[in-house]
Amino acid sequence: MSHLPASDILQTIDVSLGPQHPSTHGVFRMNVTLDGETVTRLQPVFGYLHRNHEKIAEGNSWLAAMPYTDRLDYICPLTNNWAYALAVEKLAGLEVAERAEFLRVITAELTRLQNHTAFLGFILGDMGAWGTALMYAFREREKILDLFESLTGARMMCNYMRFGGCRCDTPPGWIDAARAVVDRFPAFLDEMEALLTGNEILLARLQGVAPLSAARAIQGGMSGPLLRASGVDYDIRKADAYGIYSRFQFRVPRGEVGDCYDRFMLRLLEARESVSILRQALAAIPEGPVVHPKAKQRGLRPPAGEAYGRIEGPKGELGFYLISTGTDRPYRYRVRPPSLINLTLLEELCLGTKIADVMVILGSIDIVLGEVDR
Amino acid sequence: MLDEALQSELQKRGIFVTSLDEIYNWGRKNSLWPLQFGLACCAIEMIAAAAARFDMARFGAEVFRPSPRQADLMIIAGTVTKKMAPLVVRLFNQMPEPKYVIAMGACAISGGPFKEGYNVLKGIDRYIPVDVAIPGCPPRPEALLEGLIKLQEKIAGQRLIGPGRARHADAGDAADYPVPEYGAHDLVPPFNPEVFAPDPPRRAGA
């Protein structure tokens, strides 16, 4: 598929971008055919991080799959945990403790904050700002990781959700510490907006690059910030109303054009909405147990059947499709990876753009290879 | 080496005495340039170690080079899959001597939590020599810094002449490590016997 007549192309160059590349967000490879600097063909190559998560999960118990879900989208472990716990709760018909529901929302929105912050750092790095924005972004991210460490015991790889609740309760003072971090966060977002949003170079590199129409986005299975940047009003937190999201007031920002600038700005706006949800949840969290008394963890044997559970992860729709035959291990364990499916339209988006734009488009899709390849 | 008491006595009088080995290794260990090469989750902790809070720049390892030709340290951060293994070996071959490898995280050391996987290489030490192994899943940034310090100590102890000298001081032919190929069911060969020759397994307590 080329946008130029064949007679005009004298010689094309085939470049293999990756898997070792500063801007490919991990071991992702793109076989790009260039006419000068313009992309005429782009074929993604996956599988360099295929770690057989689904096969391993078939050999271990239901609970043993929880630490592996941390390692899917390794920047957002807690939302991965929640998606899996949600799917198992659907499969086994389990209820969730009230305090745990609040803790789930709090940790999920904190995860979304630190993911969008890291996204800022990475996309600026892709555009050639070297490590500067990354330093700012990781400075803020460390504050949230400190919260995770005191709550779950680990900075990343938290392994915190359990079926019917969470693994453990908050240490004393954690809610106040979280509130302090959340109250200071809008100041950081203001700082980044002041530095970035009106920046000429950023505008020139992001505006008008790879616009995506709403219909095409839905057809291509885009989810998360990509879908909303194209103007589609679809947020799984509102559509499915899983957990207790229906109790919180928050807006769902939408883009107009669906270009890279919309995707960039949308994540900043989403971060602000997350701050709002966090304020509400931290104010309203009740006392109580963190695991439902009837839920079983080890030795859980869900009745035979299947279930598909999904959440609005920071990268998109993360879903788990589980089939149980009544035993203590999954019969089929399937991860619906948002990052892989968001890359379905990558070739379409990049055709006709310059090679420098390819990195920006890939950065604006915001992928994580642990999720793409599983 | 030199007597340390004598060295510090002289230093107090403004006379600095050293050996060629020491000063050469001092320069090398304090300016390691890592290859910008993160595979999986450990890469995020590697980036965090290079970020402002943990600051790998204090140890001289700030300059991450995208090209293997300009790097002298490869931090294997993350799981090496069988699909990726030939590329890792090829990158290692492209690095000029002296070069070092840090296996960061359980996956790079032995396959880690994904050891049962059909596509997972059970440790990068099957194909290339590893200098420092840092356990953890993922290791904290401080653990990576300690691993870096251990590597610096190893470099400081390397000799340039005599038996037991460093690999790069050998004037002999430096052959490339053989790159495995994709077979029908597995990599061919499944490991490099010159690099990977562990003791045969025995029962616990035996």
Next chain:
Amino acid sequence: MSDVVEAIRRAIPGAEVERIENPGPSGQHSLLLGHGTARAVAEFLRDGQGWDFCSNVSGVDWPARKVKETLVRKDVVDGVEKEVKETVEREEPGYLEAVYHLYSVAGKSGPLVLRMRTPDRAGAAAVPSLTPVWKSAEFQEREAFDLFGIRFDGHPDLRRILMWEGFEDFPMRKDYVAPDDCEYEPTPHDAVLERVNARKEPA
């Protein structure tokens, strides 16, 4: 669910659609599609019923299994008519399955679950591809082909996606045996020790 089936049968006469009950508490029942009319049914669901978002495509492996059935029949034994129990063992043929989860963006509803089954797990393991209907199925069908060996007829670019090109096995099948690539542990689990000791020479 039943009104969806009726709507499909009204719109496409002769459509091969069957409701499959999900025994578990999730309440997500599915529609089994026959190969001949699958594409037409999918297009009707997308255009006529608003299921425009194909969220997930999975492969599932159901190997052949032996089923023991006890049949009770009346027979004449020694001149007396009595009930005789006979245990019959038959083999249920195995098949591969492709499961699709659909959602509706405008209606904010879902999931609608579609299934297609292959006739067997060997040469005829093929189903029609639904990538022309929902582009989001493209990479996921390639993955089901790569890991399960399900061929999707009509897929624009059916080749391996996660494993390398020369790989010959289908790893997610239940009868896949991973290659023995010499696990070494200093104090190994019994299974590893047995495998290593069974090897006559170091591999």
